[in-house]
Amino acid sequence: MKRKTAPHGGADDLDDGLDYTFDEEYGFESDDGAVPVSGPADNDSEEDGTINTTKIVDAQDSGKRENSDGKKALKIEKRQRLKERMALKKKRRMETEVTVKRSIAAMEPAVIADYIAKKARLWHPKLSSIELDDQYLLPQSRVCDMSFWDKDRSLPNFDNFLNSCTKPCDMGNPPEEKGAPFAIVICISAIRACDVRRAIPKAIRSMKIIAKNSISKDCQNLQSSNPAVVLTTPERLKGILERGALKLTNLETVIVDSSFLDPKTRSVLDDVPESLAVMKLLVTASEKAKVALF
Known part of the structure; x- marks a missing residue:
């Protein structure tokens, strides 16, 4: 809410013939009645040093997904290696049995x-x-x-x-x-x-x-x-x-x-x-x- 300043506001008042307004929501004055440069929509911008929480959450979710996918890929790789080792053992066992049968x-x-x-x-x-x-x-x-x-x-x-x-x-x-x-x-x-x-x-x-x-x-x-x-x-x-x-x-x-x-x-x-x-x-x-x- 904007209001005019009192004509006799104290030591900080200037008697320069200009009409100053005060923005209670943002806590600063504007001498031209324009819309303030900063506003609620810009509170998370990187330019004013604030943190973009949405981007952080997205980054965390992305990291979790990548970590989960990595674990799944590692498990699949381990299962594949185990399967290959078992197949190799079976092949060697069969070869040994065949040798015994023929000898x-x-x-x-x-x-x-x-x-x-x-x-x-x-x-x-x-x-x-x-x-x-x-x-x-x-x-x-x-x-x-x-x-x-x-x-x-x-x-x-x-x-x-x-x-x-x-x-x-x-x-x-x-x-x-x-x-x-x-x-x-x-x-x-x-x-x-x-x-x-x-x-x-x-x-x-x-x-x-x-x-x-x-x-x-x-x-x-x-x-x-x-x-x-x-x-x-x-x-x-x-x-x-x-x-x-x-x-x-x-x-x-x-x-x-x-x-x-x-x-x-x-x-x-x-x-x-x-x-x-x-x-x-x-x-x-x-x-x-x-x-x-x-």
Whole structure:
């Protein structure tokens, strides 16, 4: 509110004929009645030394957002590094397992028997030691020592391996008794059994028993012929044994195709639990049969 000064205001009054006004709101005088230069809208300007609180709040919020984004980026980076380390460990572990699977066949009987025992305990952790020994474990004495055989365990060398561990096959004469082979080859799949059979010379009479035919048909074929080598899978072999179609009187070697790994790097020893059961059944029923890993 503006008002005129009193004509006799005291020692500070000037009698110069001018009309002075006083602005009560801002506390200073104006001699021309103009609007004051400073006002409420300019109280936070930088020119008069006051602080712009809006800019400070915005700056603080921006700093908080940047700090939060930085923490999130750091957490993502840590998770990514952890994920990469875990993937690397998994890759190295798989590479080690593959190396073991492919090299176990060349080990001595004691090492092979221990390896099979560990597999059995892994599959059946609730079984007692007596139950494991009765159903799955192989005595060291029933594992054929093929550590001397230094060739690569691949199909082109299967013929040589067969003759090295099963002497009757080296002579090329079939067994006289029908359904009583000299060797049984256990493979992880029917396709693999067919591949192994093609690696056996035609001079050695062989027969594949796989799930392509009915099990009753396989039993009839086995009982009406005298193959020196039977190639099969664990499940089909178990069915044949249960029906009594396979005779073990001539059996010398149970060849386990353990070095072959499928696309998922599984072998017949760690993919099919029935393999240990049929191996144990064969060496128990036959007095002279031994297990050889190819």
